[in-house]
Amino acid sequence: MNKMYCNDDLLEIRAGILHIGVGNFHRAHQQFYTHMLLHEKDQQSWGICGVCLLPSDEKIVNNLRAQDLKYSLTVCGRNGKNEVHKIYSLCELIWGVEDPDAVVRKIADDSIKIITLTITEGGYNLDKETGEFILDDEKIKYDLENPASPTTVFGFIAEGLRNRKVKNGGGITILSCDNLQHNGDTAKRAFTAFIEAQDKDLAAWVKENVTFPNSMVDRITPATTPEDIERLNKMNGTNDKAPVYCEDFAQWVIEDCFMAGRPAWERVGVEFTDDVxxxxxxxxxxxxxxxxxxxxxxxxxxxxxxxxxxxxxxxxxxxxxxxxxxxxxxxxxxxxxxxxxxxxxxxxxxxxxxxxxxxxxxxxxxxxxxxxxxxxxxxxxxxxxxxxxxxxxxxxxxxxxxxxxxxxxxxxxxxxxxxxxxxxxxxxxxxxxxxxxxxxxxxxxxxxxxxxxxxxxxxxxxxxxxxxxxxxxxxxxx
Structure with missing residues (x-):
């Protein structure tokens, strides 16, 4: 059986990060780095609250909830030797389809200092030719006209930030972890365009209180098939409904531009720079x-x-x-x-x-x-x-x-x-x-x-x- 790395004593973790898009890459990359860091007592306020927004997320939400949000990550070595980590950094999980208000409240919560995103390369709703945000998309138009009942990631973040502004929750960082060149600039262009179209007062607040660092992420993380689940559980001696596996290479480079503080990810191998x-x-x-x-x-x-x-x-x-x-x-x-x-x-x-x-x-x-x-x-x-x-x-x-x-x-x-x-x-x-x-x-x-x-x-x-x-x-x- 592969060696299992875990720590059952991590009981004081609190969410300081809200992540939208709890897919396999996120769980093998950002969660992995954060989990390794949370073993240090002075970093345990940087747990992650996961947010899923799609109806198709029901299965992963139910599977993770069934095992107290813990899951196994098998890191597959090129030398044939694997390491298995029991990941504890996901300390909350909200399904927006089930409880949209909870998503908004969490974004507005002043304990959340960073919103991270893996919403796919195409999820930023930008025209491929002009790079402009597509305002006439039907879902976007609905969210622009119905700010209190959002359905898209843009509507949820706008409403959460609006509530944060009203309750003086302080500034925040939005950090894209998607495979896009200048992903922070892309996120900034998309979210500010939506917010400007919906609420100019909020747009002015965002300009002064939200940062969008660029980042570069790298770790090959396959989709997990039913056959993979059976194979990983047998190999690792686990009974995990939501296991993930990945390669042994990982890289994360981030521009060090955080509005309200950040985890000391550099302690676990993340590289911070002025320009990615x-x-x-x-x-x-x-x-x-x-x-x-x-x-x-x-x-x-x-x-x-x-x-x-x-x-x-x-x-x-x-x-x-x-x-x-x-x-x-x-x-x-x-x-x-x-x-x-x-x-x-x-x-x-x-x-x-x-x-x-x-x-x-x-x-x-x-x-x-x-x-x-x-x-x-x-x-x-x-x-x-x-x-x-x-x-x-x-x-x-x-x-x-x-x-x-x-x-x-x-x-x-x-x-x-x-x-x-x-x-x-x-x-x-x-x-x-x-x-x-x-x-x-x-x-x-x-x-x-x-x-x-x-x-x-x-x-x-x-x-x-x-x-x-x-x-x-x-x-x-x-």
Whole structure:
């Protein structure tokens, strides 16, 4: 059995952080760091109150409540040795569907000093082309007109801050933990736009009393399937309804700009800085972009686990060429970072058999991921006349994945793309492959009118259709 790290004496934990979006990544990353810190007596006012806002969260809420909000986290070593932590840092849990007023009261509570978020890359409701907050969304319009009965994360935070302002609850920090470049700036743009449209007095208060630090987060955390739950419980000697597992690598870099204090996370390995730009650019451009590069081709080749896909030497070479040739010229290296070692570690992390991430997870929500992970560097590559082969192949693979929903072996599948627009659906259905290049995910660049790109892309679309992904990949590697 794996070694279990826990402490049953942590009885004085109080919530100083409210977190919205109690998913697996949050429970393997922020909760892990905070749990490790709460073993120190002077930090036990920094427990986390989790908040779930979606009807689909009912299962995780019920499972966590059934075990007093405790759960096991299995950290899977690349050397095959695992550590199991019994996580105690989640000290409260509110389900907004069940008790929306409790969410508002907790945000207004002066004991809460930080609101953290994992609401997904697409959850900030920003137009992919202009970057502006989408005020005419139906749910947003409802919340703007009905501030006392919010339904979205924006409405809940606005109402909570309004109550906080009225009761003189003091300033607060909103800290995004989503995989977005300048995620704090993104959060600030989204929440201040909503609040400005709803309540100008509150907007003025927010300007003076709320900070939005940028942060960079990194830890591969697969979705937990029913089979995983059975496997983890058997392996660890536990009976956990909501276990999580993750890799042994973790990184968290945060701009040190907190309005009302913060935990001493630096004691457990978090790095604080004045500017996270170099760190987040390296991570998003190399790790996340490489995940996207791997996802659609490997899925269409029939792979369903990332570590299994990494046993294919052509896929590994494809990723290394992407990192070395396409991306490294555009990645400023953070201080004290060995970029070659970082890239080699990424390959090791992807191949970690103990984590065995699902390729389908990497494929999901491409419409939100492409603008963040792929398009910024693709735009630079086009401008500088770089080789576009690998990214043209990626986008041709993405079209095939969305349009035909069948892999090279004839297996059909469902796609998970919650942010596709009606126009996106029409572009996917269109038989002219050039029209696909107008998908909302690609609005940051003019792919359709870039001849250097379209020549490669059209060729790959046809070759994938006629000869399959594997054949096309081999032609690129040679």
């Amino acid at each position: 730009t170099a760190f987040e650019n390296m991570k998003l451009s190399l790790l996340n972009a490489s995940h996207s590069l791997l996802s659609y081709p490997s899925f269409l080749m029939g792979y369903r686990k990332v570590d299994q896909a990494m046993e294919n030497k052509d896929l590994v070479q494809f990723i290394r060429n992407f990192m070395d040739i396409d991306i490294t010229p555009f990645v400023p290296v953070p201080k004290n970072t060995d970029l070659e070692n970082y890239k080699e570690t990424l390959i090791e992390r992807f191949a970690n058999h103990s984590v065995s991430d699902q390729v389908s997870r990497l494929c999901s929500d491409g419409v939100s991921k492409f603008p963040v992970y792929i398009i910024p560097n693709l735009g630079k590559m086009i401008k500088e006349g770089k080789d576009l082969t690998r990214l043209a192949f990626l986008i041709a693979s993405y079209r095939h994945y969305l349009k035909y929903k069948t892999d090279d072996h004839g297996n059909t599948f469902e796609v998970s793309e919650p942010w596709l627009t009606i126009n996106d659906e029409l572009l996917i259905a269109n038989e002219n492959p050039l029209d696909f290049l107008e998908l909302s995910a690609f609005k940051g660049v003019h792919l359709k009118t870039t001849e250097q790109f379209t020549d490669l892309y059209i060729r790959f679309v046809q070759d994938i259709r006629n000869s399959g992904i594997d054949w096309v990949l081999q032609s690129i590697i040679k």
